[in-house]
Amino acid sequence: MTPHVLVVEDEDSLATLLQYNLQKEGYDVALAGDGEEALLLVDERLPDLIVLDWMLPKVSGIEVCRRLRQRNETRNVPIIMLTARGEETDRVRGLDTGADDYVVKPFSMTELTARIRAVLRRIRPGLAEDRVRRGDLLIDRVAHRVKRAGQEIHLGPTEFRLLDYLMQHPGRVFSREQLLDAVWGSDVYVEARTVDVHIGRLRKALGVSDADDPIRTVRSAGYSLDLEG
Template identity: 60%
Template sequence: MNEARRESVRSGAASAPRILIAEDEPDLAVLLSYNLEAEGYVVDSVGRGDEAELRLAESPPDLVILDWMLPGVSGLEICRRLRARENTRMLPVIMVSARGAEAERVRGLLVGADDYIVKPFSVPELLARVRALLRRTRPERIADRLSAGDFNLDRETRCVRRGDRDIHLAPTEFRLLEFLLEKPGRVFTRNQLLDDIWGRAAEIDDRTVDVHIGRLRKKLSKGRERDPIRTVRSVGYAFDETYGKQ
């Protein structure tokens, strides 16, 4: 994890969409990282194809900006491998290259890239393409509001309501609920929650997750209200996908 991502985790932006930049031109990589982080994304950047492979194996991001010509492993080959794996088959990929011929663009799209942009390109155009692709493929990652049953979470105001009741959450509790609400029904292991909420660099253990989930539950459910968080024994936690449907 690079320093930018560590800082994003510390400041509470861990639930923002995560973008991996695989680009061997340092100046361009810095420019893209700066502008994407300014838009609120959590950015990781590598300069080699083999490094990108390691990052993708550790924790697939929400989107990859992939240079065609990378040392180690080419961007074209990385894209082909991503599409061959079950867990990354649908991962959004924007391929960037100085190869602007129609045949090259077609080749990039045929191996599985979702979009293709030719260098030199406009940064605002790339940002627009990133947002459009995330809106289409990861709508829950860029929505201003998340809801399930009588729960409503507003990312801009950092407010959470259950019916007519305001729920006041600490920053970590808010991020936990936000993360679980993005994918109701999906079970997240304690290690996944540690990585995405606190970051692997944090010196904490699985028990920390249990403690924060316990505190979150107490604030979400009062009296006889139904607990929306489901515990999966020996695995982890999920926001109950049946909540609000009964």
Template identity: 65%
Template sequence: MTKGRILLVEDDSALAELLVYNLKREDFEVAHTADGEEAMLLAQETPPDLVLLDWMIEGISGIEVCRRLRRHPDTANVPIIMLTARGEEADRIRGLETGADDYITKPFSPRELVARVGAVLRRVRPALAGEQLAYGDLEMDIVAHKVRRGGESIALGPTEFRLLRHFLEHPGRVFSRERLLDSVWGHDSDIEPRTVDVHIRRLRKAVNAGGRSDIIRTVRSAGYALDSDAAR
């Protein structure tokens, strides 16, 4: 499993090539575009785990891309790091107020960028910070391959374990069957999307056993999410 999917929006081809190389070397999956409009399409088609966004890009500006990403429900919570030559405090504040989570002023070293990416992802994806994941009374020990809810052990098959891990890494986010197939089963999977429903039912039965509240939300025509509101 990769450390995360990064969308890099940068029109300096030499810098983009350098960043893609360094991020992939650190086991990140990277999609790159130099165009703001294409960045929006890519982000909405396959929401990334983090966006690296240059302020000055082709088409719509980076600051406008940031604003639109924050307005769209599929990308509203995706962390964004702005990359820019603008070092003035007013510009940094503008970027942060628009919705950026962090801000890196050029020139910077690839090592610094990778470190910043890791720091931001650790804040939003606990799995990158250690071996434990938790949501409400649900806990997962990734290394020991154990799941507990309310202090009681839950037996899960390998696929259900991977599925739950994915949900725990992205609590509250809705994933379509196709996205789950891509993230949990892999790009080359020839499994039918409806098979996801079978594994969701198995997972739901296991984590909700004993009359516990259902924390897996079904969103009609959209997919599934790990969401405590599902029980209300």
């Protein structure tokens, strides 16, 4: 799965530069020009990491970070603060609010991309590894294979991407709309009920019974993979 990065930066030229370089590194990038827009975009599609400017119109970066850390669904999303503030007290305040790292302007793109990789490896290792195990499930992205309890499972490409995404976020509940954006893409129109069909196919392929079904259906909310590593 391509990591989805939200860049929140009100300086257009810098936002464009960040988008270009991060896309070149293989990330799927969305842009927000102010804190209010950032919060709306997070609700539409949960990012794998947020690059967040401190000084923003409407809602400040530090307030965006504070609000995201208060919500269960965004509490663990990695956040790198991006700011011209270099004083130690400001860095401490940013980290205390919940930021995972802090980059002071001016910075090199090499430094920023290295910090993004480091944060993803530390906090979301599933995005940095070719093989991910959750409970008795093993997914191998390079070989495009899935095993459960040592037995190979044959999945179609959509079911593979769906399982891969759920395995990256064990225990987190995703709505059908969030899964559509993450697995099918935000620019593709697919009925929300299509998710139910593919979840059914995935369950069938995994050979689950009610007692050992790793995919939990949350009424009026969506789906969750209830397996820990």
